[in-house]
Amino acid sequence: MGNLDARLDFKIREMTEVLEFARNLPEIPKAADVIATAFETGHKLFAAGNGGGACNADQMVGEFVGRFRYQRGPFAAFSLPGLSGLTAIGNDFGFDQIYSRQVKGCLKPGDVFVGYSCSGNSPNIIEAIRAANSAGVTTIGFSGWTGKLYKEANIGIALPPCNWQSLEEVQLILTHLICELVETRLCAKDPTAYRIH
Amino acid sequence: MDTFESRMDQKIAQVREYLTYMKEMPQIEQAADAIAAAFETDHLLASAGNGGSASNADQLIGEFIGRLNISRGPYGAVSFPGPAGFTAVGNDFGYDQVFARQAKAMLKKGDVFVGYSTSGNSPDVLEAVRACKANGVTTVGLCGTDGQLRHEVDIAIAFPMTDPQMMEEAHLFVTHVICDLVEKRVAANDPAAYRVH
Numbered sequence: 001m002g003n004l005d006a007r008l009d010f011k012i013r014e015m016t017e018v019l020e021f022a023r024n025l026p027e028i029p030k031a032a033d034v035i036a037t038a039f040e041t042g043h044k045l046f047a048a049g050n051g052g053g054a055c056n057a058d059q060m061v062g063e064f065v066g067r068f069r070y071q072r073g074p075f076a077a078f079s080l081p082g083l084s085g086l087t088a089i090g091n092d093f094g095f096d097q098i099y100s101r102q103v104k105g106c107l108k109p110g111d112v113f114v115g116y117s118c119s120g121n122s123p124n125i126i127e128a129i130r131a132a133n134s135a136g137v138t139t140i141g142f143s144g145w146t147g148k149l150y151k152e153a154n155i156g157i158a159l160p161p162c163n164w165q166s167l168e169e170v171q172l173i174l175t176h177l178i179c180e181l182v183e184t185r186l187c188a189k190d191p192t193a194y195r196i197h
Numbered sequence: 198m199d200t201f202e203s204r205m206d207q208k209i210a211q212v213r214e215y216l217t218y219m220k221e222m223p224q225i226e227q228a229a230d231a232i233a234a235a236f237e238t239d240h241l242l243a244s245a246g247n248g249g250s251a252s253n254a255d256q257l258i259g260e261f262i263g264r265l266n267i268s269r270g271p272y273g274a275v276s277f278p279g280p281a282g283f284t285a286v287g288n289d290f291g292y293d294q295v296f297a298r299q300a301k302a303m304l305k306k307g308d309v310f311v312g313y314s315t316s317g318n319s320p321d322v323l324e325a326v327r328a329c330k331a332n333g334v335t336t337v338g339l340c341g342t343d344g345q346l347r348h349e350v351d352i353a354i355a356f357p358m359t360d361p362q363m364m365e366e367a368h369l370f371v372t373h374v375i376c377d378l379v380e381k382r383v384a385a386n387d388p389a390a391y392r393v394h
Contacts, residue, residue: 003220003226004219004220004225004226004374005220007374008216008217008219008220011216011370012212012213012216012217015209015212015213015216016209016212016213019205019208019209019212020209022205023201023202023205023206023209028201029201032201051256051259051260051263052256052259052260054255055252055253055255055256055259056252058251058252058255059248059249059252059365062248062249062252063248063249066248068362069362082280083279083280083281084280163394164394165265165373165377168369168373169366169369169370169373172365172366172369173208173212173366176362176365176366177201177204177205177208180204180362181201197360197361197362
């Protein structure tokens with residue numbers, strides 16, 4: 001199979017570069033603020049993506065509903081429709097509506113929608129961002145430097161060009177950090193919450 | 198509270214560290230070899246985990262059914278079960294059987310099962326591994342220092358860490374590397390396949 005050293009050395013350089021760029025993006029702590037405010041004011045978060053983006057979106061929701069570093073109550077986050085909802089919408093309205101339809105049905109001003117798209121152009125994510133923007137929902141978009149997503153989202157977290165797997169990996173790290181920032185802020189005001197990790 | 202910037206600095210150092218550690222893990226290529234051999238001989242890959250590990254498990258499957266960097270036909274990878282099957286088994290047989298029951302029925306000698314568990318002790322993943330071993334299935338585990346999983350699988354990809362979020366991130370890197378190695382090997386024998394990324 002060949003050894004992995006050269007590949008991993010390249011990955012180390014690429015990840016260092018992209019993460020150092022992300023470190024200086026004010027949009028990331030801003031996204032965390034907006035999400036924390038939503039939870040504090042009785043609002044909710046919906047996250048979505050495709051493929052690896054769906055995994056990252058699902059992780060964000062899971063960490064908020066479950067727990068991250070603190071033992072605490074759940075935060076109000078939800079994920080894409082279950083399989084029957086997804087296949088119903090995909091079949092009856094088209095794959096590009098699988099998220100926007102749920103956005104239109106469920107999200108109100110004060111809520112937050114987070115979309116993940118490496119290309120920045122995934123139709124179902126762009127449709128969802130547009131539906132959310134029309135509904136007065138705050139929108140956050142994770143993408144690379146191409147595509148419409150980071151321009152149409154209220155808060156665009158746009159990362160420099162890199163291998164798309166690296167983009168997904170960095171998005172996971174940033175997703176975790178955002179969860180951490182949100183949780184830390186909310187748990188500071190919750191006398192029953194305590195650190196577990 | 199740590200600032201976002203200081204947490205990013207810590208993250209960058211951690212990412213560099215575990216990517217470097219991956220160079221000393223021959224188990225990664227061993228796992229890729231086992232999976233490639235399964236696909237080449239018309240066998241299946243299945244994968245499972247909980248929470249963030251479920252996202253990683255799902256990514257592994259998704260990249261093989263879809264594509265990573267090469268345009269090609271799909272490989273025989275299965276996520277299981279869907280929500281109805283999962284909740285049926287959980288409700289009727291107990292949560293620790295949600296993966297094992299399907300593994301018992303579906304996976305045979307020549308197939309590969311990859312279990313993800315940051316604690317190394319998730320009962321549903323351990324039960325699945327045991328069911329697989331009883332069927333002669335090759336088992337791979339992605340985990341950390343602690344727990345049973347590393348001792349029960351044929352190939353253990355065990356990072357020297359205990360922090361679950363860091364492990365989930367490291368496991369995603371491994372997942373992508375394995376997918377890339379497998380895809381390159383299997384597609385090398387496919388004259389219709391070509392690189393897209």
